[in-house]
Amino acid sequence: xxxxxxxxxxxxxxxxxxxxxxxxxxxxxxxxxxxxxxxxxxxxxxxxxxxxxxxxxxxxxxxxxxxxxxxxxxxxxxxxxxxxxxxxxxxxxxxxxxxxxxxxxxxxxxxxxxxxxxxxxxxxxxxxxxxxxxxxxxxxxxxxxxxxxxxxxxxxxxxxxxxxxxxxxxxxxxxxxxxxxxxxxxxxxxxxxxxxxx
Numbered sequence: 001x002x003x004x005x006x007x008x009x010x011x012x013x014x015x016x017x018x019x020x021x022x023x024x025x026x027x028x029x030x031x032x033x034x035x036x037x038x039x040x041x042x043x044x045x046x047x048x049x050x051x052x053x054x055x056x057x058x059x060x061x062x063x064x065x066x067x068x069x070x071x072x073x074x075x076x077x078x079x080x081x082x083x084x085x086x087x088x089x090x091x092x093x094x095x096x097x098x099x100x101x102x103x104x105x106x107x108x109x110x111x112x113x114x115x116x117x118x119x120x121x122x123x124x125x126x127x128x129x130x131x132x133x134x135x136x137x138x139x140x141x142x143x144x145x146x147x148x149x150x151x152x153x154x155x156x157x158x159x160x161x162x163x164x165x166x167x168x169x170x171x172x173x174x175x176x177x178x179x180x181x182x183x184x185x186x187x188x189x190x191x192x193x194x195x196x197x198x
Contacts, residue, residue: 013042013044013048014052016042016043016044017038017039017042017044017048017049017052017053017059018059018062018063018066019042020038020041020042021033021038021042021056021059021060021063022063024037024038024041025060025063025107026102026103026104026107027104027106027107028104028106028107029104029106029107029109029110030056030060030107030110030111030114030118031110031114031115031118032106033056035049035055035056038056038059057117057118057121060118060121061121064121064125067099068125068128068129068132071095071096071099072132074095075092075132075136078091078092078095079136079139085140085143085145085146086190089189089190092189093182093185093186093189096185097178097181097182097185100178100181101178105177108177112165112166126162130155130158134151134154134155137149137151137154138151157188158188161184161187161188164184165180165181165184
């Protein structure tokens with residue numbers, strides 16, 4: 001009985017650390033938030049932090065994996081809706097934009113311009129996301145909802161879009177990052193529809 005109580009307490013403390021870090025990262029960025037600050041705000045000791053996470057990036061990985069899993073669940077939910085594919089794409093964009101609106105500019109800046117360890121992690125998550133997205137594209141193409149586009153071409157376009165997202169000159173043409181990201185999303189998603197539905 002005592003072991004169960006201890007397990008619940010430790011998992012609750014772990015969850016507090018994760019939720020606190022998520023809030024702090026989204027508001028202040030990854031690099032600016034320290035482990036001390038996470039522990040202080042979560043009411044946890046550093047010893048407790050290191051019991052669960054080797055460093056901030058390990059903690060970020062858990063948070064990011066949670067976002068990806070939630071995103072995949074939402075994607076499947078939207079895909080199952082009885083609405084035209086164009087409306088499904090609009091729903092996907094709105095979901096992504098709502099998620100991004102909760103994230104501060106410091107977080108986005110860290111993701112785009114972070115250190116080596118952060119860059120490697122973001123690239124790893126990006127690759128995972130691309131594989132899942134390509135599965136979605138393939139399924140949509142089989143249903144006739146999207147034009148048949150070679151996967152290699154589509155992946156190259158995604159790489160170029162990543163370059164565009166990092167282009168400071170281009171970003172300055174927009175009122176804010178959200179407007180710029182929405183433009184990119186609309187171009188990517190609605191540019192793949194079959195000609196007759198556009």
